[in-house]
Amino acid sequence: MSRARWHIQSEGETLTLARGKRVRLDVAAHTQLPDAGRARIAHQVRQDMWRALQGLKGFSPVVQVRREAGQLHIVAGGEIAGRFVRAKVEDIIQAMLDNPARRARWVNSARTARRAS
Secondary structure (H helix, E strand, O other), X not given: OOHHHXXXXXXXXXXXXXXXXXXXXXXXXXXXXXXXXXXXXXXXXXXXXXXXXXOOOOEEEEEEEEEEOXXXXXXXXXXXXXXXXXXXXXXXXXXXXHXXXXXXXXXXXXXXXXXXX
Protein backbone atom coordinates (compact mmCIF):
# COMPACT_ATOMS: atom_id res chain seq x y z
CA MET A 1 0.00 0.00 0.00
CA SER A 2 1.37 3.42 -0.85
CA ARG A 3 2.18 5.99 1.79
CA ALA A 4 -0.22 8.40 0.08
CA ARG A 5 -3.14 6.46 1.58
CA TRP A 6 -2.02 7.23 5.13
CA HIS A 7 -2.92 10.36 7.04
CA ILE A 8 0.04 12.05 8.76
CA GLN A 9 -0.64 14.70 11.36
CA SER A 10 2.20 16.61 12.98
CA GLU A 11 1.52 18.70 16.07
CA GLY A 12 4.66 20.10 17.65
CA GLU A 13 6.94 17.21 18.50
CA THR A 14 4.24 14.54 17.95
CA LEU A 15 3.64 12.85 14.62
CA THR A 16 0.59 10.60 14.18
CA LEU A 17 0.22 8.13 11.32
CA ALA A 18 -3.24 6.64 10.79
CA ARG A 19 -5.55 5.40 8.06
CA GLY A 20 -7.70 8.52 8.33
CA LYS A 21 -8.06 11.68 10.36
CA ARG A 22 -9.90 9.92 13.16
CA VAL A 23 -7.48 8.34 15.60
CA ARG A 24 -8.74 5.71 18.02
CA LEU A 25 -6.57 3.42 20.11
CA ASP A 26 -8.56 0.37 21.19
CA VAL A 27 -5.20 -1.32 21.81
CA ALA A 28 -1.78 0.21 22.38
CA ALA A 29 1.78 -0.61 23.39
CA HIS A 30 4.67 1.72 24.12
CA THR A 31 8.41 1.90 23.60
CA GLN A 32 11.27 4.36 23.29
CA LEU A 33 13.95 4.60 20.63
CA PRO A 34 16.93 6.87 20.03
CA ASP A 35 16.12 10.03 18.10
CA ALA A 36 15.70 9.50 14.35
CA GLY A 37 13.27 10.44 11.58
CA ARG A 38 9.77 10.31 13.07
CA ALA A 39 7.87 9.70 9.82
CA ARG A 40 10.20 6.90 8.70
CA ILE A 41 9.98 5.20 12.11
CA ALA A 42 6.18 5.55 12.12
CA HIS A 43 5.85 3.95 8.67
CA GLN A 44 8.15 1.07 9.54
CA VAL A 45 6.45 0.37 12.87
CA ARG A 46 3.08 0.47 11.11
CA GLN A 47 4.27 -1.99 8.46
CA ASP A 48 5.62 -4.47 11.01
CA MET A 49 2.53 -4.11 13.21
CA TRP A 50 0.30 -4.72 10.18
CA ARG A 51 2.26 -7.88 9.35
CA ALA A 52 2.05 -9.13 12.95
CA LEU A 53 -1.72 -8.55 13.09
CA GLN A 54 -2.74 -9.21 9.48
CA GLY A 55 -5.15 -11.95 10.58
CA LEU A 56 -7.03 -9.59 12.91
CA LYS A 57 -10.19 -8.53 11.09
CA GLY A 58 -11.13 -4.88 11.22
CA PHE A 59 -7.72 -3.67 12.41
CA SER A 60 -6.69 -0.13 11.46
CA PRO A 61 -3.17 0.75 12.69
CA VAL A 62 -2.16 3.98 14.41
CA VAL A 63 1.39 4.99 15.31
CA GLN A 64 2.27 8.08 17.33
CA VAL A 65 5.89 9.20 17.58
CA ARG A 66 6.80 11.98 20.01
CA ARG A 67 10.28 13.50 20.22
CA GLU A 68 11.26 14.36 23.77
CA ALA A 69 14.65 14.79 25.48
CA GLY A 70 16.61 13.17 22.64
CA GLN A 71 14.36 10.11 22.50
CA LEU A 72 11.40 8.98 20.42
CA HIS A 73 8.42 7.89 22.50
CA ILE A 74 6.28 5.55 20.41
CA VAL A 75 2.69 4.45 20.88
CA ALA A 76 1.68 1.70 18.46
CA GLY A 77 -1.81 0.26 18.29
CA GLY A 78 -5.02 1.07 16.58
CA GLU A 79 -8.70 0.66 16.14
CA ILE A 80 -10.36 -2.73 15.90
CA ALA A 81 -13.84 -3.09 14.43
CA GLY A 82 -14.84 -6.44 15.82
CA ARG A 83 -14.21 -8.83 18.67
CA PHE A 84 -10.74 -9.14 20.13
CA VAL A 85 -8.88 -9.91 23.33
CA ARG A 86 -7.12 -6.70 24.34
CA ALA A 87 -4.31 -8.32 26.34
CA LYS A 88 -3.47 -10.77 23.55
CA VAL A 89 -3.32 -8.09 20.84
CA GLU A 90 -1.31 -5.72 23.05
CA ASP A 91 1.15 -8.53 23.87
CA ILE A 92 1.69 -9.13 20.13
CA ILE A 93 2.31 -5.41 19.52
CA GLN A 94 4.63 -5.13 22.53
CA ALA A 95 6.65 -8.16 21.40
CA MET A 96 7.02 -6.58 17.97
CA LEU A 97 8.15 -3.28 19.52
CA ASP A 98 10.63 -5.05 21.81
CA ASN A 99 12.26 -7.12 19.03
CA PRO A 100 15.94 -6.05 18.93
CA ALA A 101 16.43 -6.76 15.21
CA ARG A 102 13.38 -4.72 14.23
CA ARG A 103 14.35 -1.85 16.52
CA ALA A 104 17.82 -1.69 15.01
CA ARG A 105 16.39 -1.79 11.47
CA TRP A 106 13.91 1.01 12.20
CA VAL A 107 16.54 3.31 13.70
CA ASN A 108 19.19 2.59 11.06
CA SER A 109 16.75 3.14 8.22
CA ALA A 110 15.37 6.35 9.73
CA ARG A 111 18.83 7.75 10.39
CA THR A 112 19.97 6.88 6.85
CA ALA A 113 16.89 8.54 5.35
CA ARG A 114 17.36 11.59 7.55
CA ARG A 115 20.98 12.05 6.39
CA ALA A 116 19.97 11.64 2.73
CA SER A 117 17.29 14.35 2.91
